[in-house]
Amino acid sequence: MSFTEAMLSSLSRWSGGVKTSIGFVLVAICCLFVADLEISSIDPWAEMWRLADGLFHPSLMQSSLVLEALLSTLAFAFAGVALAVVGGFLLALMFHNAFVRGFCALVRSIHELFWALIFLQFFGLHPLTGLLAIAIPYSGIFARMYAEMLAQVPMLPARTLPSGTGYLNTLLYTRLPLAWPHLVSYTSYRLECGIRSSAILGFVGLPTLGYYLESSFSQGYYSEVAALLMLFYLLIATKKIWLRRWTLPALFLGSPFFLGDGMPIVWGNAWRFISEDIIPAPLRNSEAGGQWESLSKLSQWTSDIMFNQALPGIWNTLVLSQIALVVTGLCALIMFPLISRYCYSLPGRMPGYVLLVIARSTPEYLLAYILLQLLGPSMLPAVIALAIHNGALIGYLSGRHSNELVLRSDLPKRRLDRYFYELLPRIYPSFLSFMLYRWEVIMRETAILGILGIHTLGFFVDSAIQEIRFDVALVLILTAALLNIAVDMFSRRIQRYI
Amino acid sequence: MSSLAIQDAYLTYGNHRVLGPVTLDVRAGEHLILLGKSGCGKSTLLNHLYTENRQDCALIPQDLGLVENLSVYHNVYMGRLQRYSALRNCLNFIYPAVARIAEVTPLLEQLGLDEKCFSAVAELSGGQQQRVAVARALYQAAPVLLADEPVSALDGPEADRVMALLGQYFATAVISLHDVDRALRYGQRIIAIQNGELVLDESAHRLTVSSLNEFY
Amino acid sequence: MFKMMFRVLALMILAGSAFATPTFVFTAIPDQDETQLKQRFQKVADYLQQELQTEVRFIPVKSYAATITAFRNNQVQLAWFGGLSGVKARELVPGSRAVAQGVEDPEFKSYFIAHQSTGLSAADRLPQSIDGLTFTFGSKGSTSGRLMPEYHLREQFGQSPDELFKRVGFSGNHSRTIALVESGAYQLGALNYKVWDAAVEAGKVDTAKVKVIWETPTYPDYQWTLRGDLDAAYGEGFTDRVEQALLKMNDPELLSSFPRQGFIPASNSDFEPVRKVAKQIGLLD
Structure with missing residues (x-):
């Protein structure tokens, strides 16, 4: 039997999960050939030295401002997530409706930062901007996950209820309590994501930690950056301590009071945004000229956006995210044993926990910028930044899952044996499904890495907004959303296949 | 007068035909016991009866169908959810109504669960959980009881007490059991199932333990 | 609720x-x-x-x-x-x-700066040899960090920056343009002359590594x-x-x-x- 035949016959024996993984790796390898991954930096060390020096000498210049920022980071996260929980739950109840499903897919496929940029036009610098920028995409995410969880509860308790019990009663007394533990644990995980999102919204001007982080970082005040980051890590790492059942009401009720007051909303602006700003330019200025003329202008306008921005944007986004996805997977598989109780004793796991908290809480944007200094502009910094951030997150989830496993007591002595024979085969299916969920997220996150000179869709969206061309921005945002929806559908199909 | 009836029905479990054709009349006022090996189709028959006559029946399924992270009280209260408005139920969910507690407590006392009224069901033993499911059916006070092995996790005297209670609260009942002796003591009519058919349908007083043992 | x-x-x-x-x-x-x-x-x-x-x-x-x-x-x-x-x-x-x-x-100007490895030095015009290098603007909406530099690049070379350079980035602001060119992440950059002068005066720039190679006419x-x-x-x-x-x-x-x-x-x-x-x-x- 020749080697190829042997390969082919073993291919048919592999499980769907392994085949899927191999498929992804092959696609990523193909992408490597067309991706721009050049290392072109010449002498990064001076700036790196300044950075390292700053990181080891953290200092806070204005602690009162930072405290305020910390509070509003939490406030936006809690208020936004709370709204999203309510909204997402109601949508989850209607999730059997195709329109609702489509709506949820659309709102969650648009990145928080894009929502914030849209609402900045609506409300300006008003708390509602940040609140809705979190609440809307999170509602879409909650709706889907809640609907899945509610659908997976055992049917029997609802069946034993007397006939005529009614939808609401059945929900309240059986489905909801049965799904409750899953709902709570997912919501708590999302709350952590909410804190990250809320911090990052500072990048576009909301008064959260990201505001100061970006300001200090862009000026090269690395001591302040270090202090802010450490505060942020501390906040995430101690979540278990301050996020308790009995602190929740206070946190949720208190949050609206720390959102800040911002500027008054002028409702005319919202109307203008809808009725003027997002109308394609050729239609907006077409008082004169015939219908045909404006139509041909419109088609010109559309094809300009398609060929110069949308298509290159889609291409770069896809190439970048496919490579990043596979590298993310590798990172996660390397990192998860660091926090697994089957690999290290508790003290030995501590550095792993710290590493994972740091890696998953550092905004990709900062990581990418640091790597940009080191490696020069190309897709490489973006790939590594996405892989570190998402790899740590999936590594954390997989590690937590491995700790829930109950393994036989006569485990192989060597760690490597344990890893390959006991842990990896067991966690691989759930690892794969985390990855498939993350695929869409990674694609969305390539959005904010436009600074690297990579022309992803996000780069063009940002350009359009900087040029006050909201019609173009909206077309591109919707393009990105459709791309995400397509990926999401594809990933779910793969998940079923596995 | 017939209370529940099946006419020439084929019953399936998943894609498997389990029973059929089945013709069965359950007359009002009689306690009917189903006997047969596990997997013979007792549960399928009970489920079918329940699906067809949900209006009049209280169900104790083999897997109990309890909501384990709710309290015993709430699980029992579920037997009467249909009697109150959604708002009342909602309030009761958060703050149990005193009047309802007063209704539930005597039932729990009879079942030896009164001290567990506000414990989560998940914290109870298997036998206690089974009694919670019984209490829910009792509280529901439907005309007909459909019970699938309702005393399988209880010891002898306890099982007898529960069977007596069920007999006392429900005029009409279809109960599957695996204990032949108990079947003869509490049933008025015995049906045995074998190889997908109802092979025996007899008044209990005409049967003996030994004549029934062949079905096990 | x-x-x-x-x-x-x-x-x-x-x-x-x-x-x-x-x-x-x-x-x-x-x-x-x-x-x-x-x-x-x-x-x-x-x-x-x-x-x-x-x-x-x-x-x-x-x-x-x-x-x-x-x-x-x-x-x-x-x-x-x-x-x-x-x-x-x-x-x-x-x-x-x-x-x-x-x-x-009324008489503002932008500086074009280059990393020393390019070997470029101050001149009256941008040299033809910048063709094919990497280049960063500041913010996308900036006059001195984007608009005027782009205008002069198009004027002198008859090409858009994307065509002229191997890679074009947007650093986000003037200070970051300095940092990125100083580290050689980008070989060239353009920025507000006042920010450059202030940074040099404050000793924040290593002028051995990065220097001004051209200043635009005023605007x-x-x-x-x-x-x-x-x-x-x-x-x-x-x-x-x-x-x-x-x-x-x-x-x-x-x-x-x-x-x-x-x-x-x-x-x-x-x-x-x-x-x-x-x-x-x-x-x-």
């Missing part, structure tokens, strides 16, 4: 309280040291409050576009714009006027722009009072916030060159 109502209520109160007092609000483009933006401009706010006898507030924003949007949305009534952002803002808000500019602003840049509908909202003559207050600002401490020697009158037509260039490049419809 109650939590929801509570939150909505709280939001309404917050929104309502902001409506109650007609505060005069201004902002500035975040062109340099954003960490200091609030401190720097708070002093200006205090000054204006004293001069105008009305409550004045400064709002910091994160991007050039956000400055324009806030002005357009009437959430700020006065703004310290760059050349391009000012032109865009006035185009979007009919009746708004450029009222004052810094003494230096008009920063200016104060006022909305046209102020008198109706703040009382007759308010526009004039604001204008006067800006022009007679002479406290060195205040002026150092910008940093400018002083302010001189300006008009919309002063920025006509910027508008033309922006239109030519396609940054303005």
Whole structure:
């Protein structure tokens, strides 16, 4: 039997999960050939030295401002997530409706930062901007996950209820309590994501930690950056301590009071945004000229956006995210044993926990910028930044899952044996499904890495907004959303296949 | 007068035909016991009866169908959810109504669960959980009881007490059991199932333990 | 349920309280040291409050576009714009006027800087050899970090930056342009000459590694722009009072916030060159 035949016959024996993984790796390898991954930096060390020096000498210049920022980071996260929980739950109840499903897919496929940029036009610098920028995409995410969880509860308790019990009663007394533990644990995980999102919204001007982080970082005040980051890590790492059942009401009720007051909303602006700003330019200025003329202008306008921005944007986004996805997977598989109780004793796991908290809480944007200094502009910094951030997150989830496993007591002595024979085969299916969920997220996150000179869709969206061309921005945002929806559908199909 | 009836029905479990054709009349006022090996189709028959006559029946399924992270009280209260408005139920969910507690407590006392009224069901033993499911059916006070092995996790005297209670609260009942002796003591009519058919349908007083043992 | 109502209520109160007092609000483009933006401009706010006898507030924003949007949305009534952002803002808000500019602003310029490894040195023109190097602008909406450098690149080479260079980036702001070119991440960059001079003076730049290779001809840049509908909202003559207050600002401490020697009158037509260039490049419809 020749080697190829042997390969082919073993291919048919592999499980769907392994085949899927191999498929992804092959696609990523193909992408490597067309991706721009050049290392072109010449002498990064001076700036790196300044950075390292700053990181080891953290200092806070204005602690009162930072405290305020910390509070509003939490406030936006809690208020936004709370709204999203309510909204997402109601949508989850209607999730059997195709329109609702489509709506949820659309709102969650648009990145928080894009929502914030849209609402900045609506409300300006008003708390509602940040609140809705979190609440809307999170509602879409909650709706889907809640609907899945509610659908997976055992049917029997609802069946034993007397006939005529009614939808609401059945929900309240059986489905909801049965799904409750899953709902709570997912919501708590999302709350952590909410804190990250809320911090990052500072990048576009909301008064959260990201505001100061970006300001200090862009000026090269690395001591302040270090202090802010450490505060942020501390906040995430101690979540278990301050996020308790009995602190929740206070946190949720208190949050609206720390959102800040911002500027008054002028409702005319919202109307203008809808009725003027997002109308394609050729239609907006077409008082004169015939219908045909404006139509041909419109088609010109559309094809300009398609060929110069949308298509290159889609291409770069896809190439970048496919490579990043596979590298993310590798990172996660390397990192998860660091926090697994089957690999290290508790003290030995501590550095792993710290590493994972740091890696998953550092905004990709900062990581990418640091790597940009080191490696020069190309897709490489973006790939590594996405892989570190998402790899740590999936590594954390997989590690937590491995700790829930109950393994036989006569485990192989060597760690490597344990890893390959006991842990990896067991966690691989759930690892794969985390990855498939993350695929869409990674694609969305390539959005904010436009600074690297990579022309992803996000780069063009940002350009359009900087040029006050909201019609173009909206077309591109919707393009990105459709791309995400397509990926999401594809990933779910793969998940079923596995 | 017939209370529940099946006419020439084929019953399936998943894609498997389990029973059929089945013709069965359950007359009002009689306690009917189903006997047969596990997997013979007792549960399928009970489920079918329940699906067809949900209006009049209280169900104790083999897997109990309890909501384990709710309290015993709430699980029992579920037997009467249909009697109150959604708002009342909602309030009761958060703050149990005193009047309802007063209704539930005597039932729990009879079942030896009164001290567990506000414990989560998940914290109870298997036998206690089974009694919670019984209490829910009792509280529901439907005309007909459909019970699938309702005393399988209880010891002898306890099982007898529960069977007596069920007999006392429900005029009409279809109960599957695996204990032949108990079947003869509490049933008025015995049906045995074998190889997908109802092979025996007899008044209990005409049967003996030994004549029934062949079905096990 | 109650939590929801509570939150909505709280939001309404917050929104309502902001409506109650007609505060005069201004902002500035975040062109340099954003960490200091609030401190720097708070002093200006205090000054204006004293001069105008009305409550004045400064709002910091994160991007050039956000400055324009806030002005357009009437959430700020006065703004310290760059050349391009000012032109865009006035185009979007009919009746708004450029009222004052810094003494230096009519003759502003950009520097092109290069990493020493390129071997380039200062000259009268950009050398042909920059073809195929990597290049970074500052912010996408900046006049001195984007518009004018791009204009001159197109003028001299007849190509768009994307065609001319191997890679084109947007660092986000002037200080980062310096850092990126100094580290060699990009070989070339273009930025506001004042930011460069200040950084060199403060010793933040290693001039052995990065140096200026060309300075653009001068063009008009920063200016104060006022909305046209102020008198109706703040009382007759308010526009004039604001204008006067800006022009007679002479406290060195205040002026150092910008940093400018002083302010001189300006008009919309002063920025006509910027508008033309922006239109030519396609940054303005």
